[in-house]
Amino acid sequence: MNKTENQMLIIFGASGDLTARKLIPALFNLFRDKHIPENFVVLGVSRSNLSDTEFRKKVAIESLHLKDQVSTRELSLITSFSKKLFYEDLGDNYDTNYDKLAKRIGDLNTKFSIGNNFIFYLSTPPSLFEAISKNLSEQNLNDETDGFKRLIVEKPFGYDLETAKNLNKGIQKYFQEHQIYRIDHYLGKETVQNLLVTRFANSIFEPLWNRNYIHHVEITNAESNGVGSRGGYYDNSGALRDMFQNHLLQIVSLIVMEPPIAANAQEIRNEKVKALRSLRIMNDEKTLNDNTIRAQYVGSKINGEEVKGYREEEGVNPDSTTETYAAIKFFVDNWRWKDVPFYVRTAKRMPTKVTEVVIHFKTPHHQIFQDSGVLNKDNKLIIRIQPDEGILVKFGVKVPGQGFKVERANLDFYYSDLEETKVMEAYERLLLDAMQGDATLYARADEVEAAWKFVDPILNYWKNAKDVRMYGYSAGVWGPKNADNLIDGIGTWRNPEENLADDPGFCVIC
Numbered sequence: 001m002n003k004t005e006n007q008m009l010i011i012f013g014a015s016g017d018l019t020a021r022k023l024i025p026a027l028f029n030l031f032r033d034k035h036i037p038e039n040f041v042v043l044g045v046s047r048s049n050l051s052d053t054e055f056r057k058k059v060a061i062e063s064l065h066l067k068d069q070v071s072t073r074e075l076s077l078i079t080s081f082s083k084k085l086f087y088e089d090l091g092d093n094y095d096t097n098y099d100k101l102a103k104r105i106g107d108l109n110t111k112f113s114i115g116n117n118f119i120f121y122l123s124t125p126p127s128l129f130e131a132i133s134k135n136l137s138e139q140n141l142n143d144e145t146d147g148f149k150r151l152i153v154e155k156p157f158g159y160d161l162e163t164a165k166n167l168n169k170g171i172q173k174y175f176q177e178h179q180i181y182r183i184d185h186y187l188g189k190e191t192v193q194n195l196l197v198t199r200f201a202n203s204i205f206e207p208l209w210n211r212n213y214i215h216h217v218e219i220t221n222a223e224s225n226g227v228g229s230r231g232g233y234y235d236n237s238g239a240l241r242d243m244f245q246n247h248l249l250q251i252v253s254l255i256v257m258e259p260p261i262a263a264n265a266q267e268i269r270n271e272k273v274k275a276l277r278s279l280r281i282m283n284d285e286k287t288l289n290d291n292t293i294r295a296q297y298v299g300s301k302i303n304g305e306e307v308k309g310y311r312e313e314e315g316v317n318p319d320s321t322t323e324t325y326a327a328i329k330f331f332v333d334n335w336r337w338k339d340v341p342f343y344v345r346t347a348k349r350m351p352t353k354v355t356e357v358v359i360h361f362k363t364p365h366h367q368i369f370q371d372s373g374v375l376n377k378d379n380k381l382i383i384r385i386q387p388d389e390g391i392l393v394k395f396g397v398k399v400p401g402q403g404f405k406v407e408r409a410n411l412d413f414y415y416s417d418l419e420e421t422k423v424m425e426a427y428e429r430l431l432l433d434a435m436q437g438d439a440t441l442y443a444r445a446d447e448v449e450a451a452w453k454f455v456d457p458i459l460n461y462w463k464n465a466k467d468v469r470m471y472g473y474s475a476g477v478w479g480p481k482n483a484d485n486l487i488d489g490i491g492t493w494r495n496p497e498e499n500l501a502d503d504p505g506f507c508v509i510c
């Protein structure tokens with residue numbers, strides 16, 4: 001197991017939602033499972049006026065996010081854990097003089113023998129990343145002479161290619177690339193990492209993993225929730241920026257990439273970036289029109305209960321043209337994937353929450369069992385990212401009796417069958433990796449930029465083109481009906497559940 005050196009985690013934006021909801025519970029689990037080094041403290045930093053005690057109460061002792069996750073037996077552990085938490089009020093502004101903050105960090109460093117190893121976690125709007133990096137560097141808090149200094153940044157990493165480049169440049173003025181960890185919590189999911197193992201630790205899949213055997217690849221990311229209280233943020237973002245550019249293209253890169261020569265951060269990320277660069281960029285309006293679909297959920301009734309439409313959500317512009325559904329068909333221009341279509345969709349207010357990758361294999365080229373009923377039932381490899389994490393292979397078996405009637409059977413594995421194994425939460429895994437200096441599951445600058453390069457023309461087309469449609473779908477259905485046209489000729493999307501809306505409807509909004 002890698003060693004975790006003594007260190008301090010300094011969280012900027014510590015009074016925000018993410019700290020209490022994700023970071024502190026993840027750190028608590030690491031503490032409980034004895035992954036935290038002997039000398040370790042967390043210093044929360046933000047603009048709220050809180051004492052150490054108030055911060056401990058807010059994010060740990062009285063936090064439901066933590067209490068709901070732990071057993072009664074572990075409640076006393078929360079108190080011991082909370083003693084590792086401290087707080088520093090930055091005043092009105094993150095872009096200020098960090099003398100006082102540096103002094104506090106120095107004092108805690110000495111008191112708890114931290115050894116000058118610091119991780120700065122920026123859970124703030126990206127517009128502050130550069131200013132915070134600069135202010136830290138003015139205090140020499142980027143200097144690794146006597147201990148490591150790492151910077152973890154949260155998404156959104158850019159609004160488009162240009163802003164992502166500027167953000168990278170802005171941070172890289174003060175921190176070197178090896179110090180920067182861009183978090184994408186999907187990479188922390190066990191099943192996403194298992195994509196690498198499925199492909200490269202087995203000799204039965206990789207030989208088939210190419211255009212000779214794969215007919216098409218389908219990825220669905222569905223959420224049953226709407227935008228909830230995040231309408232203000234989401235309305236300036238949309239499904240393409242919020243999910244597709246980062247989480248889904250990360251998954252795509254793991255499916256598309258060539259085998260890395262070793263399982264380390266540099267080699268894996270080199271292959272991922274090559275994969276992202278090989279996505280065929282869609283530039284002309286006709287291609288963009290034929291291969292992209294955007295939509296918004298509209299109000300409906302689910303089990304007799306009214307569900308709000310997107311435009312009625314709090315913080316959302318009533319005339320908004322922000323998509324809550326995006327489906328994209330694209331190709332990958334390289335030797336392995338030539339002419340294999342990829343279909344990727346992501347949306348809110350679907351019938352269920354599910355993320356899965358479906359590899360559809362080609363039908364055998366010489367059909368012996370023509371009357372068997374097997375046609376149109378291709379072999380499928382289904383990688384269930386969440387929930388019911390696992391893998392399923394669908395293949396044909398003979399129906400007992402005369403003749404050669406073929407039926408589909410499943411070969412499956414579910415993580416829940418591994419009773420002894422505790423699956424780490426994404427943030428737990430990612431924080432521990434950063435604490436150990438392993439950036440394999442973090443996005444590198446060039447990966448992020450390659451992803452934006454692919455997404456930018458779609459965003460521009462949706463924003464500027466004249467006749468681009470915005471479809472409506474009832475909350476609780478699998479998106480607009482015409483999304484199946486994207487898969488024209490080869491069937492429909494694989495929908496793991498039935499529609500939920502009492503009266504499913506589809507429309508053209510604009």
Ligand code: BG6
Binds near residue numbers: 223242243
């Ligand atoms: C976040 C998006 O990055 O991922 C949210 O901003 C989305 O809009 C969330 O709901 C989904 O994450 P998960 O792990 O619940 O699939």
